[in-house]
Amino acid sequence: MATLRVPEVVPSPSEDAEQLRKAFEGWGTNEGLIISILAHRxxxxxxxxxxxxxxxxxxxxxxxxNKELTSDFERIVLLWTLDPAERDAFLANEATKRLTSNNWVLMEIACTRSSHDLFMVRQAYHARFKKSLEEDVAYHTSGDFRKLLVPLVSSFRYEGDEVNMILAKSEAKILHEKISEKSYSHEELIRILTTRSKAQLNATLNHYNNEFGNVITKDLEADPEDEYLKLLKAAIQCLTYSAKYFEEVLRLGINKMGTDEWALTRVVATRVEVDMERIKEEYYRRNSIPLDRAIAKDASGDYEKMLLALIGHVDA
Structure with missing residues (x-):
């Protein structure tokens, strides 16, 4: 499902390194050369x-x-060049900082990576920041957010397709009870969402829908102003159908008054090698405009060229 367009014959790493070195030398940086290499590896x-x-x-x-580039173009190139686990560790750490703190980014990393990938992120975090991801998340959050996010970032879910239908039935009932009581941060509700495999959760939520006549995310719309409920709903979406969640992040990021470049950069850098094709399909279905056209209308310069090259735009 990746969109990355890698040439049939890839130059050796030492040729690429030499070309990059050339791009940094002389008068001004050769941004086009940097894009032509890094966006296609x-x-x-x-x-x-x-x-x-x-x-x-x-x-x-x-x-x-870092020395040669600036602003949004620099950010997309640096994030993209990082190893995926290092990149997630960097984004998670940034999300726990006072000025850039963002529970959504933490939830997104915890819920849309595979168990193995999330484990690698925790290791990379440890190596780079000399602390554990759980420690920083616990320190930076409080209340219901902490109750949800700490087990999410610590989770190591079963990744297979085995599903226990009896369990799905009983846990759908627990979820429905807790939501009816407005106990949105009840330990049982959190236990189910933070420990069950994605396949098991899908079975539970299908059962919830059939048994109680509403999809769970509808039932969580009780208070549209409640930030915790919004996060909980998004976590469920990320665990069950992440392309839809990322489409929404892109739509809101692009259609705001002034683009939310941070969101746009993060989604492109983290999803190109995962499920960008699915996100592009979802984007077109929802907005009747291809994602590359939406980006081209909104971004400009080398930043735009890098984004378009990454999402597989043919001329880039």
Missing amino acids: NAAQRKLIRQVYAETYGEDLLKAL
Whole structure:
């Protein structure tokens, strides 16, 4: 489901490193050359380029990019060049900082990565920040948000397709009871959402819908102003159908008065190698305009070129 367009014959990492070095030298940076290389290499290839670059030039490629680039273009290139687990660790850490704190980013990483990927994020976090992700999330959140987010970022779900229908039935009933009582942060509700496999959750929520005549997210719309409820609803969406969630983040990010470049950059950098095709389909279905057209109308310059190249726009 990835959109990344990698050439049939990929130059060696040392050729790529050499070309990048050239892009930084001389008068002004050659942004086009940077895009033509980095936007067309997969995670494993980018990792090798970074290794070779460091060995050859005694400098981290990220540091060089940081020196040469600016603003939104710099952010998308740096996020993209990072190893996926490092990138998520960086985004999660940023989300726990006072000025950029964002419970949504934490929830998104916890709910849309596979168990193994989330485990790798926790390891990368540990290595880079000398603390655990759980520790920082617990410190930065409070109340119901903490009750939900700490177990979400700590979870290690079963990834297979095995489903227990009897359990799905009984847990759908528990969820319905708690929601009817408005006990939205009840430990049983949180236990089910933060520990069950995605397949099991889907079975439970299908049962919920059939048995109680409403999809669970509808029942969570009780108080549209409640930030915790919004987050809880989004977590369920991320766990069950993440493309729909990411479409919404992009739609809101692009159609705001002034673009939310942070959201746009994050979704593109983190989903290109995962499910961007599905997100693009969802975007078109919902907005009757292809995502690349929406981005081209909204972004500009090298930032726009990098985004379009990443989402597989043919001319990029």
